[in-house]
Amino acid sequence: MTSRRRFLAVVGGALAASQATAQLDPNIQALRRAALAKAIQKVTEGKPMRTGKVKLQVPPLIDNGNTVPLSVAVDSPMTATDHVKAIHVFTEKNPQPYVLSAYLGPRAGRASISTRARIADTGQVIAIAQLSDGSFWQDSVSVVVTLSACLEDGLI
Amino acid sequence: MARVAITAPSRAKKGEVIEIKTLAAHVMENGFRRTQEGTLIPRDIITQFACTYNGVEVFRAELYPAMAANPLIAFTTVAAESGTLEFKWTGDNGYSATQSVTLTVT
Amino acid sequence: MRAAALVLSILCTSLAAGEIPLAERRSGYEFMGRETRAMQDDDSTNPALFWLMDGETLWNRKEGAAACASCHRSMAGVAARYPKVDSGRAVNLEQQINACRTERQKAAPFAYESRELLALTAYVARQSRGMPIAVESNDATRPHLEAGRELFKRRQGQLNLACTQCHDDNWGKQLAGTTIPQAHPTGYPIYRLEWQGLGSLHRRLRNCMIGVRAEPYPYGSPELVDLELYLMWRARGMKLETPGVRP
Numbered sequence: 001m002t003s004r005r006r007f008l009a010v011v012g013g014a015l016a017a018s019q020a021t022a023q024l025d026p027n028i029q030a031l032r033r034a035a036l037a038k039a040i041q042k043v044t045e046g047k048p049m050r051t052g053k054v055k056l057q058v059p060p061l062i063d064n065g066n067t068v069p070l071s072v073a074v075d076s077p078m079t080a081t082d083h084v085k086a087i088h089v090f091t092e093k094n095p096q097p098y099v100l101s102a103y104l105g106p107r108a109g110r111a112s113i114s115t116r117a118r119i120a121d122t123g124q125v126i127a128i129a130q131l132s133d134g135s136f137w138q139d140s141v142s143v144v145v146t147l148s149a150c151l152e153d154g155l156i
Numbered sequence: 157m158a159r160v161a162i163t164a165p166s167r168a169k170k171g172e173v174i175e176i177k178t179l180a181a182h183v184m185e186n187g188f189r190r191t192q193e194g195t196l197i198p199r200d201i202i203t204q205f206a207c208t209y210n211g212v213e214v215f216r217a218e219l220y221p222a223m224a225a226n227p228l229i230a231f232t233t234v235a236a237e238s239g240t241l242e243f244k245w246t247g248d249n250g251y252s253a254t255q256s257v258t259l260t261v262t
Numbered sequence: 263m264r265a266a267a268l269v270l271s272i273l274c275t276s277l278a279a280g281e282i283p284l285a286e287r288r289s290g291y292e293f294m295g296r297e298t299r300a301m302q303d304d305d306s307t308n309p310a311l312f313w314l315m316d317g318e319t320l321w322n323r324k325e326g327a328a329a330c331a332s333c334h335r336s337m338a339g340v341a342a343r344y345p346k347v348d349s350g351r352a353v354n355l356e357q358q359i360n361a362c363r364t365e366r367q368k369a370a371p372f373a374y375e376s377r378e379l380l381a382l383t384a385y386v387a388r389q390s391r392g393m394p395i396a397v398e399s400n401d402a403t404r405p406h407l408e409a410g411r412e413l414f415k416r417r418q419g420q421l422n423l424a425c426t427q428c429h430d431d432n433w434g435k436q437l438a439g440t441t442i443p444q445a446h447p448t449g450y451p452i453y454r455l456e457w458q459g460l461g462s463l464h465r466r467l468r469n470c471m472i473g474v475r476a477e478p479y480p481y482g483s484p485e486l487v488d489l490e491l492y493l494m495w496r497a498r499g500m501k502l503e504t505p506g507v508r509p
Contacts, residue, residue: 059295059296059297061295062295063294063295063298063440063455063509064298064455064456064509066224066225066455066456066458067224067225067301067309067455067458068224068297069228069297069298069300069301071230091222094222095186095188095221096220096221096222098218098220098222099220099222099223100217100218100219100220100222100223100229101217101218102215102216102217102229102231103215103216103217104215104231105214107209107212107214107233107234107236108173108214108215108231108232108233108234109173109174109232109233109234110173110232112231112232113217113229113230113231114177114228114229114230114231115223115224115227115228115229115230116223116224116227116228117222117223117224118186118221118222118223118224119222144439146438146439146440147438147439147440148440148455148456148509150466150469150470150472150473151456151469151472151473152457152465152468152469152472159312159315159316161306161311161312161315163306163307177306177307179306179307179309179311179312181312183458184458224458225309225458225459226309226312226458228307228309230307
């Protein structure tokens, strides 16, 4: 069961309160949120993002943050005049916000990609689709990242 | 030994949307990890992936350190004509891998 | 004699103190999320496939006097019966592969946890996928089973914890946000997400020992092989899933 949040692409406005307590130092959290906002800004060039069309699937409770299966599907006819140009995936808490940028086009037939990401800490995962008409659409999922018990280095 | 694995149908009907799954053997060292002594382990990742269909690019991706090791990239393409799908990965430290599959479209 | 009979009866019954009843045993697979299970199930996207490819190459490559393929055909059922007891010593699959290399192929043994040994072990064990684990309790294995079981039940490390306390008594409950599995070695060598690579049971057991802040036994040590024998016997009848994916 995923929970959707309206993601506000404003620095400091991303007050996505995670349901579980994240482990990151609040100062570092703030820096990473700022980096995320900047990365999104670069993609959208300040244009507004709308909610809808995009469906991001990530497990809400993650077995291990090193390898997290995720998929993005965008509702689009994928014709020459109406298609998805790009799909960008970001995380809120990773040391750098980018995960993947995929470039599609009408030859894709369907706007649907799957991959495996690293998610460092409990927080938001965001997918942004850029359509051929220049509009941006987004979806985000709140995930909880657990840590494996019994590690090699004995570090917690 | 740049190992990759492609899963794609060998035959399809014209206009059919086919699913392609690709896997590349790569540690995807993210550049943020440190050794026990504290030394930063330098970044070593795949940065680009592209698929061309009879020479025309139909899919491209930029990969970042947040991609998991042994990265999976799955996408779709329309079976337009018979031919060759070529896949290419490039990355840090001169990493490069290619693989191709043939597709018969009826 | 009575003491031996008592030990025998304890080892033979599945309802000894703290042990999981046979019918309630579940593989670590069942404690994972749906997406992680899908990663294991799909042969085309299970990351272990690269090690399997390497294993196949090594299997067919002439090393020293011969290739593995020169003497062996199908290895179906083999991994399900390991560890074995040979000349009073418990031997696991990795050690058997190295014994073949040194004695038959006249080649150097592979180091524990080396890419080659993992690849070959995975390639061999994969051929027993879906088969029930078939380690028995008999005159030869019994002393090693007993030693392994004793280690499983012994408190150790700075945290003073025994394997049985988590994996027999508290499986299904949460430890640091993760569900505690029953600790059946049903998928080894596994692609562990934490390692982002393939690894052996001994690597995982050493992780457990470090987890309770105990000095871990060396790879291939008699202690770990006896424990491995006990764990495989404890999982007898359960299906082998190699190559498993685990968190």
